[in-house]
Amino acid sequence: MTPAARVQTSIELLDAIAEAARHQGAPADRILADWFRANRFAGSKDRRAIRELVYAAIRACGPLPESGRAAMLRLAETDPAIRPLFDGSQYGPAPIQPGEVVAEGGVAPAWVVERLVSAGIDDVEAKVLLDRAPLDLRVNTLKAERASLVLPVDAEPTQAPNGLRIAAGTQVEPWPAYREGLVEIQDTGSQLACLAVGAQPGETIVDLCAGGGGKTLALVAAMDNLGVLIACDTERARLSKLGPRAERAGATNVDTRLLDPGREMEALGEFEGRADAVLVDAPCSGTGTWRRNPEARWRLTPDMLDRLIETQALILDNAVRLLRPGGRLIYVVCSLLDGEGPDQFDALLARHPQLSSQPLALPAGRERAKGIRLTPHHDSTDGFFIARAGLAC
Missing domain, CATH: 3.40.50.150 (Vaccinia Virus protein VP39)
Incomplete structure (x- = not known):
C-alpha cells in the first residue's frame, strides 16, 4: 500500500470506530482486527502503519469527531508528514479543500474535562492520559520468582513486588514463560x-x-x-x-x-x-x-x-x-x-x-x-x- 492509501484506509476505519462509539458498538481494536482479517493484501508493515495512524488520530481528537476524515485532518495539524498525503491519488484521500471540518482537539469532551479538573487532574496530568501505555508483567509466585526469572527481553522491576516492565508492543504470548504460566500481563x-x-x-x-x-x-x-x-x-x-x-x-x-x-x-x-x-x-x-x-x-x-x-x-x-x-x-x-x-x-x-x-x-x-x-x-x-x-x- 502507498502511504496515501494507508491514510485513506485509516480514515475509513475511523469512520467505523466513530460510528461504533456513537452506538456502543465494537471497540476499536476489534474493528481493526476484523478489517485486517478480511483484507489480507495489507502486509505487516501496512497493518502496523494503519494501526498507528488510527490510534494517533483518536488521541488527537477530544470529543467524538464528525467523521474519520475530520479526525485525520486534526492529526495532520500536528503531524506535517500527513497533510501532503491528501493527494487525490487512486487509493488516497481527496485533496484538502478550504473550510473543511477539522475535528476538535483536547483531552476529552468538555463535560468530562470539567469533572477531571474538579477531581484535581490538572492539564499536565490529563495530557498523559493519552500517551501510549507501557507493558507490565506480573511474575506468578506460584511458579517463579522475580529475582531469578529469565525472560527473552530486558525487563525492569516496577513498584509492585512482583512487577516487571518491558517495551510496549512486545509479543509476550509466544514466550515459554507465558505459556507455562510464569508471567501474566497486568498493569x-x-x-x-x-x-x-x-x-x-x-x-x-x-x-x-x-x-x-x-x-x-x-x-x-x-x-x-x-x-x-x-x-x-x-x-x-x-x-x-x-x-x-x-x-x-x-x-x-x-x-x-x-x-x-x-x-x-x-x-x-x-x-x-x-x-x-x-x-x-x-x-x-x-x-x-x-x-x-x-x-x-x-x-x-x-x-x-x-x-x-x-x-x-x-x-x-x-x-x-x-x-x-x-x-x-x-x-x-x-x-x-x-x-x-x-x-x-x-x-x-x-x-x-x-x-x-x-x-x-x-x-x-x-x-x-x-x-x-x-x-x-x-x-x-x-x-x-x-x-x-x-x-x-
Missing part, C-alpha cells in the same frame, strides 16, 4: 490494587467483579493456593476466560460463580457473613485506562456515568453482606473521577456505619480523601482509586 496499578487486599493463605476471599480473572490470579498467588477464592461476574463470556488462565497459572483454589444481575446474592448466599475480604473492582468509566482505550472517551455520557455510579453502590452493598465481623472490603475503580472514587467510598461509609476506613500503605500513589489515587503521570500506572474499609467485630 502495575492493577497489581498494587491486589496488594491492597492483603490476601493471606487460608482466607476466604470474594472477587466480586472478577472479569477475566487478572486480579483473581494475583490474589491466588498471594494466598499460595491455600484457602478459597470465589471469582464472580455477571458476564459468562468474561468469566469463561478464567478457567484456562487459572490452569496455566497453577491456581487450584478458585471457585467461579456466574451472577444474575439484580439477584447476585442468590448465587452467594452460602458466603454471606463469611468472607475475610471482598474485592470490588467495580465497573466504571475507565478514565484511568484511556492510554489503552482512547476511544472510550467518545463513548462516555453523563447518563452512562450516573448508571455506573448507581451500579457501583449496589455492588458495594452486596459486598458488605458477604463480610464476616472484622473482615475487610477493598474498593477499586480504574477511574479518576471523584464521583466514582472518593465520593462513592464516602457514600458507602455513610450507608454502613459499621464500616470504618482503613489506611493503606502502597509503594506508589497519593492520598485522595480516604483512599489512594494512582495516575499515569505521577505513578506511571493506569489511573486508579483504591480504598479499604473494615467491618466492626
Whole structure:
C-alpha cells in the first residue's frame, strides 16, 4: 500500500470506530482486527502503519469527531508528514479543500474535562492520559520468582513486588514463560490494587467483579493456593476466560460463580457473613485506562456515568453482606473521577456505619480523601482509586 492509501484506509476505519462509539458498538481494536482479517493484501508493515495512524488520530481528537476524515485532518495539524498525503491519488484521500471540518482537539469532551479538573487532574496530568501505555508483567509466585526469572527481553522491576516492565508492543504470548504460566500481563496499578487486599493463605476471599480473572490470579498467588477464592461476574463470556488462565497459572483454589444481575446474592448466599475480604473492582468509566482505550472517551455520557455510579453502590452493598465481623472490603475503580472514587467510598461509609476506613500503605500513589489515587503521570500506572474499609467485630 502507498502511504496515501494507508491514510485513506485509516480514515475509513475511523469512520467505523466513530460510528461504533456513537452506538456502543465494537471497540476499536476489534474493528481493526476484523478489517485486517478480511483484507489480507495489507502486509505487516501496512497493518502496523494503519494501526498507528488510527490510534494517533483518536488521541488527537477530544470529543467524538464528525467523521474519520475530520479526525485525520486534526492529526495532520500536528503531524506535517500527513497533510501532503491528501493527494487525490487512486487509493488516497481527496485533496484538502478550504473550510473543511477539522475535528476538535483536547483531552476529552468538555463535560468530562470539567469533572477531571474538579477531581484535581490538572492539564499536565490529563495530557498523559493519552500517551501510549507501557507493558507490565506480573511474575506468578506460584511458579517463579522475580529475582531469578529469565525472560527473552530486558525487563525492569516496577513498584509492585512482583512487577516487571518491558517495551510496549512486545509479543509476550509466544514466550515459554507465558505459556507455562510464569508471567501474566497486568498493569502495575492493577497489581498494587491486589496488594491492597492483603490476601493471606487460608482466607476466604470474594472477587466480586472478577472479569477475566487478572486480579483473581494475583490474589491466588498471594494466598499460595491455600484457602478459597470465589471469582464472580455477571458476564459468562468474561468469566469463561478464567478457567484456562487459572490452569496455566497453577491456581487450584478458585471457585467461579456466574451472577444474575439484580439477584447476585442468590448465587452467594452460602458466603454471606463469611468472607475475610471482598474485592470490588467495580465497573466504571475507565478514565484511568484511556492510554489503552482512547476511544472510550467518545463513548462516555453523563447518563452512562450516573448508571455506573448507581451500579457501583449496589455492588458495594452486596459486598458488605458477604463480610464476616472484622473482615475487610477493598474498593477499586480504574477511574479518576471523584464521583466514582472518593465520593462513592464516602457514600458507602455513610450507608454502613459499621464500616470504618482503613489506611493503606502502597509503594506508589497519593492520598485522595480516604483512599489512594494512582495516575499515569505521577505513578506511571493506569489511573486508579483504591480504598479499604473494615467491618466492626
